[in-house]
Amino acid sequence: MDTLQFLIDGFAVALAPQNLMFALFGAFIGTLIGALPGLGPANGVAILIPLAFTLGLPADTAMILLTAVYAGAMYGGRISSILLNIPGDEPAMMTCLDGYPMAQKGKAAEALALSAVASFMGGLIGTIGLILLAPVLAKFALTFGPAEYFALFMLAFATLGGITGKNPMKTVVAATLGIMISTVGIDNTGVQRYTFGILKLYEGVDFILAIVGLFAISELLLFIEERAGAGRKLIQVGKLLLRPRDILHVLPTTLRGGSLGFIAGVLPGAGASLGSFISYTLEKQYLGKKGHFGEGDPRGVAAPEAGNNGASSGALVPMLTLGVPGSGTTAVLLAMLISLNITPGPLMFTQNADIVWGVIAALLIGNLLLLVLNIPLVGFFVKLLSVPPMFLLPMVTMIAFVGIYSISHSTFDLYFMIGFGVAGYLLRKLEMPLVPIILGLLLGPEMEKNLGHALVISDGDWSVLWGTPLAASLWLVAGLGLILPYIVGPILRRRMRAAITEDAVSD
Amino acid sequence: MIKQTLSLVAAAAVSVSAMAWEPSGKVECIAPADPGGGWDFTCRSVGNVLEELDMVPGSVQTTNMAGAGGGVAFAHTVSKRNSDDKLLVAASTATTTRLAQQQFPGMNAGMVKWVGALGADYGIIAVSKDSEYQNLNQLMDALKDNPRDVKFAGGSATGGWDHLKVLIAAKAAGVGNLPSVPYLSYNNGGEAMTQVIGGHVDAFTGDISEATGFMDSGDLRVLAVLAEERLPGKFDHIPTAREQGIDALGPNWRGFYMPADADPEAQAYWVNAIDELYASDEWKSVMRQNGLIPFHPPAGEFEDFVRGQVDDIEQLSREIGLLK
Secondary structure, three states: OHHHHHHHHHHHHHOOHHHHHHHHHHHHHHHHHHHOOOOOHHHHHHHHHHHHHHOOOOHHHHHHHHHHHHHHHHHHHHHHHHHHOOOOOHHHHHHHHHHHHHHHOOOHHHHHHHHHHHHHHHHHHHHHHHHHHHHHHHHHHHHOOHHHHHHHHHHHHHOOOOOOOOOHHHHHHHHHHHHHHHOOEEOOOOOEEOOOOOHHHOOOOOHHHHHHHHHHHHHHHHHHHHOOOOOOOOOOOOOOOOOHHHHHHHHHHHHHHHHHHHHHHHOOOOHHHHHHHHHHHHHHHHHHHHOOOOOOOHHHHHHHHHHHHHHHHHOHHHHHHHOOOOOHHHHHHHHHHHHOOOOOOHHHHHHOHHHHHHHHHHHHHHHHHHHHHHOOOHHHHHHHHOOOHHHHHHHHHHHHHHHHHHHHOOHHHHHHHHHHHHHHHHHHHOOOOOHHHHHHHHHHHHHHHHHHHHHHHOOOOHHHHHOOHHHHHHHHHHHHHHHHHHHHHHHHHHHHHHHOOOOOOOO | OHHHHHHHHHHHHHHHHHHHOOOOOOEEEEEOOOOOOHHHHHHHHHHHHHHHOOOOOOOEEEEEOOOHHHHHHHHHHHHHOOOOOOEEEEEEHHHHHHHHOOOOOOOOHHHEEEEEEEEEEEEEEEEEOOOOOOOHHHHHHHHHHOOOOOOEEEOOOOOOHHHHHHHHHHHHOOOOOHHHOOEEEOOOHHHHHHHHHOOOOOEEEEEHHHHHHHHHOOOEEEEEEOOOOOOOHHHOOOOEOHHHOOOOOOEEEEEEEEEOOOOHHHHHHHHHHHHHHHHOHHHHHHHHHHOOEOOOOOHHHHHHHHHHHHHHHHHHHHHOOOOO
């Protein structure tokens, strides 16, 4: 009953004119970002963080804006998958499989509309799951002591590569890089590490700087390098001929896909890509010969879209309740929360109830807005896809610099951000994933702290780390997460590759 | 009665000094942290009340200058703004703690002029509702038997203010071997309290304002508040450490410093302005709304108070081996 009351209060926050406006704006920009090939949700949210600071938004509005971008990017990813056969982001990879064939058959409009409905259903199921599960898990979080948290962080790192990760070794290297950067500053025993007497380094490296540099600035450098001056050739979107029957036809698929996606999203580290992948493959197996997957089956479009939108809400569950992000984008959102002085966890659900429930209500409203935006306005997004990036570049650059400067009024931070941008560019050239760096940067200090605390509490006895059943089972899952990709990964990836002709440009 | 006379005197003093010096143009207040924290609140709320009371000609502009726990702003004031007459910098016990522990390299408390304090948050020591400890003496007796028996969690770094409050109380209670009292540092008081309530750590050290949520829900039992007398309002049921025979005080004050080489008349103006502001009804309502508890050393005594606090913290930090 409490939950319902909180949710109603949340709607009051989300429906405030300013918040509603930013939700709409975020949903719109998010769809656009998702639709641009290569610009994934994590990058999208990273680019919008400085804007939140530039405008001096209050905490609830800033979080509503960023979650709306996040949800929007999940919707937008499908547009280029269907029209260009290039996934707008990694989770939209599976949408290419049946979306592009549908478009080739002249059913692009139907594919776009159906996938918008599927995204809506997935997002709705995911958000309802979030509403039901998060408060329960938040109470459960009280049972997490230092040892359990340490095991949980190990689990997050172990599952980081995920099943879709290309090179597990690179993931490990990237995470280690992140942890190394996180050691700069005064640690919590008061010892200075790698500060070189520079006052600015005492508080360590600000992860907002690192995120905007690594994602947004490197994105700019890549754009410049590609000189992608010309727009892309698109398949024409015909008139929409969609009957209610068509929607009913895919409804069971979206329900299954959304639920599966939500579960995949809740698992730390797995995220939306896994959600859409599992939904697609299981749906294909479930329907068997009844479907014609891979040749433009509408259910083949609906399943992964419902899956990845379900997963995007699911990934918020561990982020909000335990402070452990379930995906790359939620890691970026977590960094934003921390820099707004809000600590995720059970306390946030009482102390910052307006923000948590405002964001959740905004997700529900945002989903509705996105559905409305995405069906009639799809032609508009398609046109925007062909806008040359040269017009977008200066805007993004300006927002990034103004935003970062407005956080602390320090030019030192700007140089630092550029440094991270160049590093991010080089790392992407080396095909190094960037998300593990951010996770390392965010979770490294927490992991160290909890290890230290666990050992202080046990007076130096290491066995405390796996002393409780909860901690032990987390270790077990972490172990599985580390080993499974080596066994299952190659098989799954071969199947994915076989189906996708053109490789994705993704993180 | 006495307070009224004092504020009259203060007001008279202001009007006298106002003849000699008064601010013109823009007044700046540096909050040495990002927006949203305590220092930011100090600057913005004091700035507003100064404007309402017409003690500044225009507006007070708040600048956020985060870094090194206030060290960046301190260095900026000392090196670049040392003769600025219209600059206030927000400070608190966190500032004196870092100064005492020499965490602002090459800088000390004497390099700025301490203007005044306008209220405080008081330290508490608390346990979970299921804890075996019913009062501060039981907890301290356990520490006397074995200093490693009670583990404390708090929101500051090791050696920071939350840690020091435990040591101040333990020292006052006669606990030997202070360095071995275990202290677990969390990112903020909320995280620390969650661990105490979850039964993972024995006791919480923090400020009263952080604890209200869990106090109201009944999950947290506050054993003592480190104040001179019982706190007003809904906190009046919490015993002080003094009542329990342990003479420990832990006010986390909020106030300002300003450049040391500013015009002495300007310094006098601001000291009196803070005095007058503290006595005003406008400020009293700000304090009420934000849970600030009265704390205000008289105009001339604030510098001595800061020096005394820095010395105490320095000595304590040496005793626990944090300073060599």
